[in-house]
Amino acid sequence: MFGKKQDWTECLMKEDREILKELVAKAAKHRCAYLSADDVKVAQLWTALIEMKKEFDKKIELLDRVVEPFKKIVEFGEMEKRKAIKKLVSSMISPKSEEEKKTVDDLVEALMKF
Numbered sequence: 554m555f556g557k558k559q560d561w562t563e564c565l566m567k568e569d570r571e572i573l574k575e576l577v578a579k580a581a582k583h584r585c586a587y588l589s590a591d592d593v594k595v596a597q598l599w600t601a602l603i604e605m606k607k608e609f610d611k612k613i614e615l616l617d618r619v620v621e622p623f624k625k626i627v628e629f630g631e632m633e634k635r636k637a638i639k640k641l642v643s644s645m646i647s648p649k650s651e652e653e654k655k656t657v658d659d660l661v662e663a664l665m666k667f
Contacts, residue, residue, distance in 0.1 A: 576604065576605070580604055583603070587600050634665065642657050643657055
């Protein structure tokens with residue numbers, strides 16, 4: 554307890570130590586900047602945050618590229634679902650009047666919510 558001071562990182566889980574090593578390595582490319590700071594440790598943390606922000610922005614950019622095609626797929630699926638429901642309901646009811654056609658449309662809209 555009062556002997557040799559333990560490295561605080563040894564108290565972290567192994568996976569967390571690996572993450573920390575990786576982050577410190579990424580921040581090291583800013584070594585010139587943080588070594589010239591008045592408070593090197595704080596500056597090193599800020600450079601690590603810069604690297605984290607860059608990674609976060611890359612992930613958001615990638616996610617945005619994936620989301621757009623997925624939205625189109627869902628949109629197409631909804632359109633096909635609407636057609637199938639309308640065809641099924643129309644074949645069951647066989648609407649003849651405008652009122653019956655409106656009823657079919659209302660029923661299709663209600664079923665689209667499921």
